[in-house]
Amino acid sequence: MISAPARRGAVLATAFAFLVTMMGTTLPTPLYSLYSQRLDFTEFTVTILFAVYAFGVMFALIVFGRLSDQIGRRPILLTALVLAVISAVMFLLPLSLPLLIAARIVSGLSAGLMSGTGTAAVIDLFGPADKARAGMLAIAVNTGGLGVGTLFAGVVADLSSAPLTLPYAVHLGLSVLAFVTLRAFTPAPADPAPLRLQAPRLTVPAPIRGAFVRGVLAAGAGFAVCGVLTAVSALFLVRYLGIGSHTVAGLVVFLAFAFMVVGQFVARRISSRAAMQAGCGGLVVAAAVLAVALSAESLAALLIAPIVLGVSAGLCVNAGLAATVERVDPAQRGAVSSAFFAGLYLMLAVPAIGVGALSLAIGLRESGLVFAGLVALLAAAVGVADIAARGSAARATPLP
Known part of the structure; x- marks a missing residue:
């Protein structure tokens, strides 16, 4: 049992480590147009670079997602920060496409370890009486880090003479600081279970499986749009709108x-039911605004779309976590949290690859329009399914 001041220090150290790790994963986002010029690759290569990161995240979540339930949160969080340091160093080495791919994979492994374990660690530190606030903080530092990384890199790219090195040098320093802080302020596992090597398997308890699927699909639809924006927005701004500002490219994803x-x-x-349904409806609207941005080549619509998208996806993610990760025992929390985020990152990666591949045949804008339509259909379907499922549950509950 740790004291209240020690617990606050542990929460701050864990949140800072979470923020810094996720910040590093989006630093390349506004820089893809520069990488494309330096290494002469296409939109499809950019989406592959993004996808290998997402698959790195999923690999870490699936293979190591249950590990923190066995040996404790702290060792996994420290390992995630070590990988963040390695990734930053790799980005600082002489530029080449194979090295860029390798750095993105390492960055994905770092984010994968941090996403599932960091969420579980924050909820653990707050305790059972305050799970709602803990879940909100975990997602805030997760998504906040992603947003800060892309905006910071975009501003640096416009103001600095070293746009492909300075962001990573700063992140390297922050990662080292986060490692030292986390090691100093978070408690070591009191009585870790012995390490058992098991086949990769993330289990979801039967009572929450329906809510889990709906939560992953709804939040995943929002992540899918974020993934496509992250992968191709910088190139779209340059090639269709004639805007070469890296700050604007970073701003789109930051929003x-x-x-x-x-x-x-x-x-x-609001209630989790209202959050899920409002979120799904908002995702339909966000997809429509994105379609307007692409078809009309409108910067205003391109800036409005991520605002609507962000609020809607946040509603869905929060509702999904409330119905899944926050409802299970601490001994299962790492596995369920990792399974939840593995689903989100799968939906982050696959559409980005699809848009990149389809762009080779019909063009970047046209493939984006197809994608926007599919997202709208998925969000609407999940919203209807959630209404039906909750209605069935209410009818099955006996009256007092």
Whole structure:
């Protein structure tokens, strides 16, 4: 049992480590147009670079998602920060496409370890009486870090003479600081279970499986749009709107993640049912605004779309966590949290690859329009399914 001041220090150290790790994963986002010029690759290569990161996240979540339930949160969080340091160093080495791919994979492994374990660690530190606030903080530092990384890199790219090195040098320093802080302020596992090597398997308890699937699909639809924006927005701005500002490229993605945090705060003030249904409806609207941005080549619509998207996805993510991770025992929390985020990152990666591949045949804008339509259909279907499922549950509950 740790004291209240020690617990506050542990929460701050864990949240800072979470923020810094996720920040590093989006630093390349506004820089893809520069990488494309330096290494002469296409939109499809950019989406592959993004996808290998997402698959790195999923690999870490699936293979190591249950490990923190066995040996404790702290060792996994420290390992995630070590990988963040390695990734930053790799980005600082002489530029080449194979090295860029390898750095993105390592960055994905770091984010994968941090996403599931960091969420579980924050909820553990707050305790059972305050799970709602803990879940909100975990998602805030997760998505906040993603947003800060892309905006910071974009501003640096416009102001600095070393746009492909300075962001990573700063992140390297922050990662080292986060490692030292986390090691100093978080408690070591009191009585870790012996390490058992098991086949990769993330289990979801039967009572929450329906809510889990709906939560992953709804939040995943929002993550899918974020993934496509992250992968191709910088190239779209340059090639279709004639805007070469890296700050604007970073701002588009920053808005999505920043307003995802806003969605978290809104979700905690309404019921999870209302949050899920409002989120799904908002995702349909966001997909429509994105379609307008692509078809009309409108910067205003391109800036409005991530705002609507962020709030809607935040509502869905929060509702999904409330119905899944926050309802299970601590011994299962790491596995369920990792399974939840593995589903989100799968939906982050696959659509980005699909848009990149389809762009080779019909063009970047046209493939984006197809994708926007599919997202709208998915969000609407999940919203209807959630209404039906909750209605069935209410009818099955006997009257007092």
